[in-house]
Amino acid sequence: ETGVTQTPRHLVMGMTNKKSLKCEQHLGHNAMYWYKQSAKKPLELMFVYSLEERVENNSVPSRFSPECPNSSHLFLHLHTLQPEDSALYLCASSQARTGAEKLFFGSGTQLSVL
Amino acid sequence: GQNIDQPTEMTATEGAIVQINCTYQTSGFNGLFWYQQHAGEAPTFLSYNVLDGLEEKGRFSSFLSRSKGYSYLLLKELQMKDSASYLCAALDSNYQLIWGAGTKLIIKP
Numbered sequence: 215e216t217g218v219t220q221t222p223r224h225l226v227m228g229m230t231n232k233k234s235l236k237c238e239q240h241l242g243h244n245a246m247y248w249y250k251q252s253a254k255k256p257l258e259l260m261f262v263y264s265l266e267e268r269v270e271n272n273s274v275p276s277r278f279s280p281e282c283p284n285s286s287h288l289f290l291h292l293h294t295l296q297p298e299d300s301a302l303y304l305c306a307s308s309q310a311r312t313g314a315e316k317l318f319f320g321s322g323t324q325l326s327v328l
Numbered sequence: 329g330q331n332i333d334q335p336t337e338m339t340a341t342e343g344a345i346v347q348i349n350c351t352y353q354t355s356g357f358n359g360l361f362w363y364q365q366h367a368g369e370a371p372t373f374l375s376y377n378v379l380d381g382l383e384e385k386g387r388f389s390s391f392l393s394r395s396k397g398y399s400y401l402l403l404k405e406l407q408m409k410d411s412a413s414y415l416c417a418a419l420d421s422n423y424q425l426i427w428g429a430g431t432k433l434i435i436k437p
Contacts (some may be wrong), residue, residue, distance in 0.1 A: 233414075252337065256427035257415070304370070311430070313423025314359055319370035 217241045221303050228328050231275055235303030235323045237288040243318070245311040246279060246288045251302040251322070259306035263288060264311035295327045330354045332428035334416050339434045340406055347403045348414050356421020360399045362390055363415040365430070371415055372408045374401070404435075411435045 218239045227233050239246065248260040251254055262270035263282040279291040299304075302322045308315035340346040345359045352360065359375055359378035363371040377383060377392035377399065389402040416428040 254429055256332065256428050257425075259425070283406045291378075313419050313425065314376070316361070316373040316376060317363075317371075319363075320370070321368070 218307055218320035219305075222323055222324055223321065224326075226325045226326045226328065227292070227295065229297075231295075232291070232293040234287055234292065235290040235305075235325075237290075237320055238307075239286055239288075239318070241309075242305045243307040243309050245308045245315070246282060246284060246319070247306040247308075248284075248288065248290050249304040249306060251304055256292055257304070262311060263272075266284075281304060288307060292316040292325075294324075297327050300325055300327045308318060330418075330420060330426045331407070332416055332418060334414075334425055334428040334431045336429070337432045337434065339436060340403075342406055342408060342435055342437050344406050345402065345404050346405070346406060346433065348403070348416075348433065350416035350428060351401045352397050352399070352416070352418040352426065354397075354418045355422040355427055357394060357397075358419040358421065358423055360392055360419070361415075361417045361425070362399075362401050363414050363417070365415060366412045374414075406435050408435050415437075 221236045237281040244265045250258040260274045261280040264284050277294050304322045305320040306317040331353045356367045362374040365371040375390035382391045387404045413430040413432045415430045417425045
């Protein structure tokens, strides 16, 4: 069983749809993250949760809504997205939110917004 | 502003050695990470350097010079499976990760 699992792997949605991305970590970590990865661009940190509390929200549009029901699960709810939101969305976890911890990533959800 | 620079793409030959450079400008510094990402897969941790010098892990080594704001990842005895993107990320004074755009390494037989 892989450490961080993301579903779905691929998602195509229209601009008026509502969908959710799911992430689950089996590592017993206390911090979880959502990143956006666009082609040839640096990873963009979107949200950080530490011990199930949101500790960072990096000016992300409200059409992205995170949810962390427990320390093992993280969701990203999507609605009214724009074509420029098409990207790879990566979930990651770390033992703690200290910054110097190595991150364990999931394989990501490749999102296409039509 | 904070910035990480690394080459967009590099090509090397199977069995050879390649060095991927990374320069950083950050507000303070608390270490530098390298991650490997195969196409369509999760990035995986390779190394973390916080002190100057070279750290070796098998075929991979990572070097850091804090005074020069410079790091490199050295890959020896290249194998086809080393074809991947290599991501450099620096930790600033607030322990925020500043990411580079990644270097795509292509290995040719």
